[in-house]
Amino acid sequence: xxxxxxxxxxxxxxxxxxxxxxxxxxxxxxxxxxxxxxxxxxxxxxxxxxxxxxxxxxxxxxxxxxxxxxxxxxxxxxxxxxxxxxxxxxxxxxxxxxxxxxxxxxxxxxxxxxxxxxxxxxxxxxxxxxxxxxxxxxxxxxxxxxxxxxxxxxxxxxxxxxxxxxxxxxxxxxxxxxxxxxxxxxxxxxxxxxxxxxx
Amino acid sequence: xxxxxxxxxxxxxxxxxxxxxxxxxxxxxxxxxxxxxxxxxxxxxxxxxxxxxxxxxxxxxxxxxxxxxxxxxxxxxxxxxxxxxxxxxxxxxxxxxxxxxxxxxxxxxxxxxxxxxxxxxxxxxxxxxxxxxxxxxxxxxxxxxxxxxxxxxxxxxxxxxxxxxxxxxxxxxxxxxxxxxxxxxxxxxxxxxxxxxxxxxxxxxxxxxxxxxxxxxxxxxxxxxxxxxxxxxxxx
Ligand SMILES: Nc1nc2c(ncn2[C@@H]2O[C@H](COP(=O)(O)OP(=O)(O)OP(=O)(O)O)[C@@H](O)[C@H]2O)c(=O)[nH]1
Ligand SMILES: [Mg+2]
Numbered sequence: 001x002x003x004x005x006x007x008x009x010x011x012x013x014x015x016x017x018x019x020x021x022x023x024x025x026x027x028x029x030x031x032x033x034x035x036x037x038x039x040x041x042x043x044x045x046x047x048x049x050x051x052x053x054x055x056x057x058x059x060x061x062x063x064x065x066x067x068x069x070x071x072x073x074x075x076x077x078x079x080x081x082x083x084x085x086x087x088x089x090x091x092x093x094x095x096x097x098x099x100x101x102x103x104x105x106x107x108x109x110x111x112x113x114x115x116x117x118x119x120x121x122x123x124x125x126x127x128x129x130x131x132x133x134x135x136x137x138x139x140x141x142x143x144x145x146x147x148x149x150x151x152x153x154x155x156x157x158x159x160x161x162x163x164x165x166x167x168x169x170x171x172x173x174x175x176x177x178x179x180x181x182x183x184x185x186x187x188x189x190x191x192x193x194x195x196x197x198x199x
Numbered sequence: 200x201x202x203x204x205x206x207x208x209x210x211x212x213x214x215x216x217x218x219x220x221x222x223x224x225x226x227x228x229x230x231x232x233x234x235x236x237x238x239x240x241x242x243x244x245x246x247x248x249x250x251x252x253x254x255x256x257x258x259x260x261x262x263x264x265x266x267x268x269x270x271x272x273x274x275x276x277x278x279x280x281x282x283x284x285x286x287x288x289x290x291x292x293x294x295x296x297x298x299x300x301x302x303x304x305x306x307x308x309x310x311x312x313x314x315x316x317x318x319x320x321x322x323x324x325x326x327x328x329x330x331x332x333x334x335x336x337x338x339x340x341x342x343x344x345x346x347x348x349x350x351x352x353x354x355x356x357x358x359x360x361x362x363x364x365x366x367x368x369x370x371x372x373x374x375x376x377x378x379x380x381x382x383x384x385x386x387x388x389x390x391x392x393x394x395x396x397x398x399x400x401x402x403x404x405x406x407x408x409x410x411x412x413x414x415x416x417x418x419x420x421x422x423x424x425x426x427x428x429x430x431x432x433x434x435x
Contacts, residue, residue: 009265010225010265010266010283010309011265011266011281011282011283043227043307044220044222044225044227044309045218045220045227045228045229045307045309046218046219046220046227046229047216047218047229047230047231047305047306047307048305049268049269049270049279049305049307052270052272052277052305053270053277053279053292055296056272056277056292056295056296057292057295066218066220067220067222068222068223098222099265099266099309100222100223100225100265125283127283127285128283128284131263131284132263135263135311136263136311139223
């Protein structure tokens with residue numbers, strides 16, 4: 001089971017990208033049976049919204065509400081994953097973190113408790129980078145920590161000069177991660193989806 | 200600090216399933232409503248307005264919008280409305296789940312730096328006005344609302360019908376009781392004719408309906424608008 005963690009600030013585009021990623025993974029199926037993709041949605045609100053959207057689009061979702069799997073709810077995450085493994089044993093598990101989670105902590109929890117490696121994909125909201133970069137510095141920078149891939153999203157809403165400025169900041173904050181520009185409301189290039197899945 | 204909360208809020212919290220979690224400085228307030236059938240088109244506009252207003256409210260209160268999102272679940276169809284502070288986006292899902300037991304609206308506001316009770320109050324107001332509009336437009340149930348005229352006189356009205364015309368929404372309403380309350384006049388001294396009319400020849404009053412105001416608001420229409428509306432209203 002390969003694990004992808006989608007992180008990034010509230011409203012940065014995680015669910016929009018997840019929908020495209022899940023479709024891509026299923027479409028890439030080889031052999032007789034379609035690839036099984038499991039999805040875990042973690043939301044801080046008591047009432048889930050993203051899980052309802054995903055279900056409407058035909059996906060089965062495991063949800064963990066009312067808190068964050070990177071801290072208070074990490075035991076829920078572990079038991080959730082164990083159950084998924086037992087019941088569907090999917091080839092892929094995609095976890096959408098809450099917008100206030102630190103994805104590296106989730107990866108750490110999975111490694112320590114289940115011995116599972118995961119890939120961290122962090123979304124950055126280009127439109128709001130300037131607005132939230134300082135007031136929420138710890139969170140924003142923490143979310144980039146250990147990310148394997150950083151997707152600069154909502155590029156349709158931002159001028160080139162500003163995108164370049166954000167990219168150079170991202171480079172300083174995490175120079176190891178691969179970085180791509182995307183717009184989550186449009187089809188994402190297959191080449192980028194492939195990097196998301198396989199590195 | 201101990202906060203004193205109106206006991207009526209208990210009822211509202213239960214009615215709208217209001218629940219709040221606090222995380223990393225963010226308040227996540229969730230609530231929901233049961234809906235009747237086929238309300239997607241009217242819901243879209245109302246929800247869009249409601250989210251715009253909530254964005255403004257957060258701005259005025261020097262907070263920061265994390266993500267405000269709403270989801271309307273009907274059988275086979277769904278609507279997602281979402282905003283991160285500026286424009287409000289929406290997405291309609293056709294061919295959605297058909298195994299839907301109940302039509303519902305779910306709403307979550309994740310906001311930084313505002314007062315929890317005040318934010319909860321905002322959500323309650325949104326859910327209340329959505330419920331009011333739904334009753335009015337779909338179930339054809341009378342909706343009670345006060346109309347306050349320029350003089351500050353309060354009229355208890357029942358809205359019994361609505362019409363959309365020229366990009367605006369208008370309503371027909373009757374006065375609910377034979378007595379209205381006068382704010383600025385001496386009690387008992389009243390020259391209004393309305394008091395003495397029987398229910399049989401009750402008048403229907405036309406107002407413009409402002410859904411942008413939480414809870415909705417009635418505003419008077421001018422004669423030209425009334426004339427323009429008359430043919431449509433007569434036809435019904
Ligand atoms: N213009 C534009 N809007 C986008 C883009 N990607 C996402 N959005 C919109 O941004 C809003 C938030 O997107 P989501 O995918 O729900 O974001 P999220 O990160 O899953 O949000 P949370 O789970 O609440 O943290 C939605 O209204 C999307 O339609 C983009 O590339 N361009
Ligand atoms: Mg999401």
